[in-house]
Amino acid sequence: MNSLDELPEIPKIQNKWLMAKYFPKIRLLDELAQLRLRLIIKQNINPDMPDNTWYIMARGLFSLAVKSYEAKNLELAWRYIKSANRLEINDLTEEGLLEKAHQIFLERTSKLKGWRLELVESLLGEKKGNTIGFKYEAFRERAAEPDKKKAEPKLAKQSLLTIVLKAAEVLDEATNDQYYRLGLYHRNLRRILWGFGGLVIGFTIVYALLTTYAESVFVPVIGPWTNLVFVEFLGLLGAMFSLASRQYESSTSTPLLYLGNQGALQRLLIGPGAGLVIYLILQTNFFNPELINSVGNGCVDCKQVGDCPACQTLSFVEMFFAFLAGFSEKLITPMLEKYAKPGKSEVVS
Structure with missing residues (x-):
């Protein structure tokens, strides 16, 4: 051309x-x-x-x-x-390269996380006490004031060019696949909504059967096994709300592997698991129905009488914390951003 x-x-x-x-x-x-x-x-x-x-x-x-x-x-x-x-x-001239390197160095904290941030800091930064400063600050100051004689050694332009190109590539690569990520979020959101609708319909049918064939709807609900089922359900429900509420976050540091269908399903399953842990903790001797009785509620033997106020209070506490436990899937993203290493398709060449 x-x-x-x-x-x-x-x-x-x-x-x-x-x-x-x-x-x-x-x-x-x-x-x-x-x-x-x-x-x-x-x-x-x-x-x-x-x-x-x-x-x-x-x-x-x-x-x-x-x-x-x-x-x-x-x-x-x-x-x-x-x-x-x-x-x-x-x-770019040497001055232009220094300014470009400084610009990338300043943008690193707002645009990069995890291994990408560490790589750019290793290319353009250096330890200065407890902070990381710009490695070429002295050369940049000298370029801005050429009349002042300084003792710093001459900067090799070709070496700086290679470093700036590598850092710029890391910065650009971090924001690739934005529309693909948004598409994944939207598809996951639709699947979550369909799954939520299925759960609501399923539990509505179960509730209708319980009210029809049980003497009291509270008798099967208050039992340990049915409590466990509801805890798992509410943990899953909490994870659904958590995933749906963060669909428009623009973090690009999470590997695409964890944003697809399989990754979203794995994160949804964290909710029931966390809810189960909360349930087991509340079943220990410390969090016991007798503890609730000690403040004036309940009967003598809460573990056998399912419809006493103490058991109902404890069940409500279990359900409430099980739902909140579903939001623990949010902890996965910061961990991935910090510790996940690039896959083959994400390595900067």
Whole structure:
């Protein structure tokens, strides 16, 4: 591509009501327009620019991004744009590289977690007491004040270029697959809602059978085995609410493996497990119906008489904490972000 005319035009969106800032296609088109403008400006400033390898590759990636957009593959288009943006780093001066490195270093805490954060800090940071500071701060200050003579050694630009490219790739990779993640969240949410509806219908039928064939609906409900079933149910219900309430979180540090169908099912099962643990703790000698009796409620033998106030109070406490225990699945995400290592598809090359 040696001619400016060979850069493809940006597709237009006809519907004016779609021109909202948050709309993914608009954001993508805006980024494509900015990239196209930068490529044209660089060629106008430097007529020899088309001979540079990185510039040829950037133009090719821009064309692929436009084709991916037209094919409605937004994820792939964003990957091409990010790759083209990283290639532009090759054209930066030493001062520009230092500023780019400093920008990535400042953005690391807001955009990165886990192994990605550790990798960027190892590339651009260094220990300064109890904090991590910018490794090239002295060179950056010298670049800002060239008239002042400093004793720092000369910075190797090629070495810094390699480091900045690697750090930029980590930063870009962390925000890949945003729309795919959102699609996974939506599908999981629909499955959770269908599952919740099935549970409600199932327990409605069970309740109707109990009221029809049992002398009192409270007799089977208050027993230890039926209590256990309700604890498991409420733990699962709590996990459903927990998962459904976080569908629009934008964390990109959790591996995609844990966001799919199998991962969502595994996280749902944490709720009943945590509810069971709470139930067993409340059944110990410390959390005993006799403890409730000591404050003036209940009968002499709560373990045998199922409809006494003490047993009903304890059952309510068990059900309440079992539901809250379902929200313990939220602890999984921070643990994954901190300790999970990248899979084969997530390793930055």
